[in-house]
Amino acid sequence: MDKDNNCPNLPKNIQLLQRRISRLKRLAAKYKRAEIIQNTLLEISNIATKATSLDDFYKGVHLHLQQLIPADNFFIASQDPVTGMISLPFFADEKDSHPTELYPDEEISEILSRGITGYVLRKGEPFLCSNEGFDQLIEQGEIEGLGSPCHQWLGVPIKSKGTVNGVLVVQSYNEQINYGDLELELMGFICHHISGVMERLLHNEQLEIAIEERTRELSFAYNSLKAEVHERVKAEKLQKSLFQITEISSLNIQQRDFYTRIHQVISQLIPADNCFISLIEKNNTLFFPFYVSQMAKKYPESRLMKDGLTEYIIKHKKPKLFSADDIALLVKQREIYTQSPELNKTQKMHQWIGIPLFINGEVVGALTIYSLNDQQIYQRRDLDLLTFVSQHIANAIERKNAAESLKRSHELLEEKVNTRTQALAQVNINLQAEVNQRRKIEAQLVHDAQHDGLTGLPNRNYLMERLSQALKHVRRHGLDQFALLFIDLDRFKVINDTFGHLEGDRFLIETAKRLKSCIRDNDTIARMGGDEFIILLDSIHGTTDAIEVCERILHQLSQPFILANQEFKSGASIGVAFSNNNKYDTSESILRNADRAMYQAKSKGKGCYVIFDSQIGYQSEQQSDLDKQFKLAIKNQHIAIHYRPIFDLATNTIIAIEPQASWHTEQHGSWDHKKLNQLAFNNQLSLIFEDYIFKSLTKDYQQLKQKYGVATRLYMTISSQHVNHKHALRGLKNTLKTSVIDLSKLTIFFNENSLVKDIENHLNAFEIIEQLGAKIGIDNYGTGYSSLSSLSYLPLSTIKLDTEISKHMLSETQLKLVQAYRLSVEALDIQIVATGIDTLQQLNQFTALGYQIGQGRAIEKKLQTVSPLSA
Structure with a gap:
């Protein structure tokens, strides 16, 4: 036809007609193609609507897709949105086998993620690639070459709510087969349906799982409720039986009727056509107050305890459920009926239950039930039930026996009542007098308590x-x-x-x-x-x-x-x-x-x-806060310790050092050693505070020796609370014994005022301190409390004058008194230390009075001593 159209010799109208025919044929082919595409896509939509599984859907998609594009090489990759694992739910390829066969030692997800499929999953966009494009991606390191080379590869991502869940892939090995925009559009349409089917099937799967789970929960709840109802019915039945047993024990009926009714209650719970109750009497005999049996109508007579089944239960004190074979084995093992084979009536028994009866923790008898055929089969739960009921039966028996005993003693009691009534009348008179006396005592006690x-x-x-x-x-x-x-x-x-x-x-x-x-x-x-x-x-x-x-x-x-x-x-x-x-x-x-x-x-x-007024309250609160902060400062070691020197006034050398505490707070200001001692005394913390200072002295001892020399003495003043009771004195002794300080260089000072008030305890402490090697001294001397004669029998090595003395040397008389202190003390071979020398005038006065040892700011300033060692 095309050849004819090119013939120039034909008339123009014929040529025009031939061109129209050709165009109509092309349009007819195009519409035929469009109809095939439309019908195919409709079929795929129908499959998506009706599919009950993804496998069926994938097979239908592949079948109809082949009618539109060459899809002999077709596969679908799916990616789990939670785990990220990749699988191949559908695979068809004319050259390559399934990837799991090509790479048997690797996971399918790992294989696909390295290839072009994984590339599309990561990018999330449709991708059409030729063999040259493959090579370029491999060179760029984006993918690895897997499988046989192909002419063209087309992959379209499957998305759900913006998330890539898989890839739809077709590929061709034939250079005559090419993919274009139409194939890309068709693949996108199919991917949209695949995503919808996946969501629908996932929803159906979750719905089925939820329905199944809910059904299982309802079934479990129903069974639990059914079991609970059953147990509750059993419990109500058991409770009713226990009430009946209690009621029977309170009735005034004959003994035989009592046990008959007990048997009726037992029969409501468990078949008890053969049942008897045995009790132990005082003379070690078995008594049978109740007996019912299909083998014998006559009550067994009382007998001595032997080696029957009943005695076996009483002996072992445990409930037992025996079968005929169990009983035969006991007989064979000579556990029962060895001494009394005539008692053995168990040959016809099918099962036998024996329950010991306890009263006040002691076995007083047994409850026995047995069956003669397999029509009545007892279970372990029957044994447990009967064991529980037996406790109430034993209590009922005890109450019944107690009631009868009470009835027997009632008459005797009435006889005694008359006798006791007369005696009680006299006792009441005496009791009233005693009550009156007790009331007086109680009133006095109340008064004394208040x-x-x-x-x-x-x-x-x-x-x-x-x-x-x-x-x-x-x-x-x-x-x-x-x-x-x-x-x-x-x-x-x-x-x-x-x-x-x-x-x-x-x-x-x-x-x-x-x-x-x-x-x-x-x-x-x-x-x-x-x-x-x-x-x-x-x-x-x-x-x-x-x-x-x-x-x-x-x-x-x-x-x-x-x-x-x-x-x-x-x-x-x-x-x-x-x-x-x-x-x-x-x-x-x-x-x-x-x-x-x-x-x-x-x-x-x-x-x-x-x-x-409020100001006093504020001051009290401030004092309370100060006390609290002081305790915390000791605990947290926030109180600084420095060392003040004591000088030889003739040679201007340091002969001793003394620890001094200081404390600075933003709220309460600065506190020196004297004020801290008073604060510790007010809070009853003197022992703890001084222990804190002594530990600091111990810690700094090696540095102090290096700075001041080994010969330098250590002075420390402590509270007399250390000697007031034996526990404190023992603590002082242990502290000194365990210290690393050379005690021969240590002088411990006590306050003169405290010494005068309690000479005896101080002398005891002086003896202990001297035995440990330390020296004794008196601090604050000259306040007028001790006499010179008392110094003669005290083991003193050093005396420190009160600091106030240096401030009052204003007259000739006062100077003579200070000189007399020195002469009297030195006459007893005791060193005396002048303290509080804060001015040059005071230093000159003490030197003129013959004092050789002193302490104070004036001496430190004059000699320009180095700063004391901080704690």
């Missing part, structure tokens, strides 16, 4: 109760007011130390009388302990009422006391707190406020009163 044994005043418990009542009263009546006075006596410790505790008690009794004379009848005075008293002034009109009472008290307590035929003057410090209708006030807070005010009064010089 009052002080020495002064007869109410004690702390009574006061706190009265204070709580007063607080409730002022909250109900807002215009009323009360005051609380906290009284602390002055110089009470001096009385005990000077006149003894007996005179101290007389002093407290007299003080209580004077305080009573200062208050009204409706006020309450209590002794808190020691020398502390509290007065509750109830229903006062104002502050002036409390002030008047305070002034009367101070006047009364300032009057002389006669103790041990001597006149003695005391005094008191009083803190006053008022109720103020504050809803947050408590008994403890008001008492604490009065206590704080009292301490403020003591700090003002004693013999006065102070009324609590």
Whole structure:
């Protein structure tokens, strides 16, 4: 036809007609091709809608795809979105075998990921590649060459919600077969259907799994509920039987009827056509109060304990379920019926259950049930059930026996009642007298529990109760007011130390009388302990009422006391707190406020009163915080230790060093050694604080020897609390014994004032310290407490003057007194150290008075000593 169209000799109208025919043929072929594509795609859509598995869908896709494009070499790769593993659910190739056959030693996912399939999965875009394109990707390192070379390779990614789940691939080995945009578009359409099918099938699979799981859960729940209902029915049946057993035991019926009813209850739970109960009597015989059997109608008679099956259960004290073979084996093993073969009636028995009956932990008999044929088969659960019921049967038997015993003894009891009634009448008379006496004693005990044994005043418990009542009263009546006075006596410790505790008690009794004379009848005075008293002034009109009472008290307590035929003057410090209708006030807070005010009064010089206000509370809180911070500073080693030298005034050399503590806080300022000692004493931390200093001295000892020389002595002042009781003294002894310090170079100083108050304990401690090799010294000497004669029998090596002495050498008399200290001490061969030498004038004065050893800032400045070694 085309040849004819090119013939120029034909008429033009014929040529035009031939061209139209050719165009119509091409259009017809194109429409035929479009119809085939449309029908094929419709078939693929139908397959996607109806497919029940991906395998069927893949096969249908391959079959219809071949009608559109050459697809003899066709495969589908799928990638798990969770694990990333690649698989080949469909594979067809005319040259190559399946990759698992080509590479049997490798995983299919690893193989595909290295090839062009993995490349498309990573890129997520359609890819059409020729053999040259393969080589270029291999050279670039993007893929590895796998399988036979092909002419063209077309791969289109399968996506679901933007995620690549697989690749659809066709390839050709024939150079005559080429792929273009049409094939790419067709492959994209098929990929869209594959993605939809995958989502639908995955959804169906998940739905089926969920349905199956829910069905399994419902089935399990049903079975559990069914089992629970069954167990509950059994439990209710068992509970009913136990109630019946309990009810039977309480009935007033004959013994035979009692056991018959027990048997009826057992029969409701387990077949018991053959059943008997045996009990042990006092003479070691078996008694059968109940017996029912298909083999014999007659009750067995009582008999001595032998070696039957019943005795076997009683002996082993355990429930048993025996078959006929088990019984025969026991007979063969001579466990039963050896001594009494005439008792063996077990030949016809199929199964036998024996349960021991326990009363108060002792076996008193047995419950037995047996079957004669295999129509009645007992299980392990029957044994357990009967064992449980047997406990209640044993209790019922015990109650029944107890009831009968009680009935027998009732008559005897009635006879004794009349006799005892007359005796009880007399006992009641005596008992009433005893009750009256006990009430008096209890009243006295209550009084003693609420009052002080020495002064007869109410004690702390009574006061706190009265204070709580007063607080409730002022909250109900807002215009009323009360005051609380906290009284602390002055110089009470001096009385005990000077006149003894007996005179101290007389002093407290007299003080209580004077305080009573200062208050009204409706006020309450209590002794808190020691020398502390509290007065509750109830229903006062104002502050002036409390002030008047305070002034009367101070006047009364300032009057002389006669103790041990001597006149003695005391005094008191009083803190006053008022109720103020504050809803947050408590008994403890008001008492604490009065206590704080009292301490403020003591700090003002004693013999006065102070009324609590917010400033006092703030100062108390500051003091509490200071105490807390001080304890933490010791624990965390935040207190610095440095060393002050003691000089030979003639040679200007250091002969001794003494540890000194210092502490700086942002909130409470700086604290020197003297103030820290007082703070430790107030918080009862003297032993701990001094142990901290001694440990620092031990730690620095080697450096101190290198800096000051081996011959330099160590001075350390410690509290007399170390010698007040044996535990503290033992601690001091152990500390010295375990120390690395050369004790022959150590001098331990005690305060002169404390020494005078307790000579005996100090002498004991001096002896122990000397035995360990250390020296003894007295600190703060010259305060006027010890006499020169007392120094003669004390094992002292060194005495340190009180630092205040250097500040008062202003007259000739004072200078002579300081010189007398030196002469008297040196006469006893004791060294004396002048302390507190802070000015050049003081240094010259001590030197002129013959002092050879001294300590102070003036000496350090003069000699320009190096800074002390820090701890």
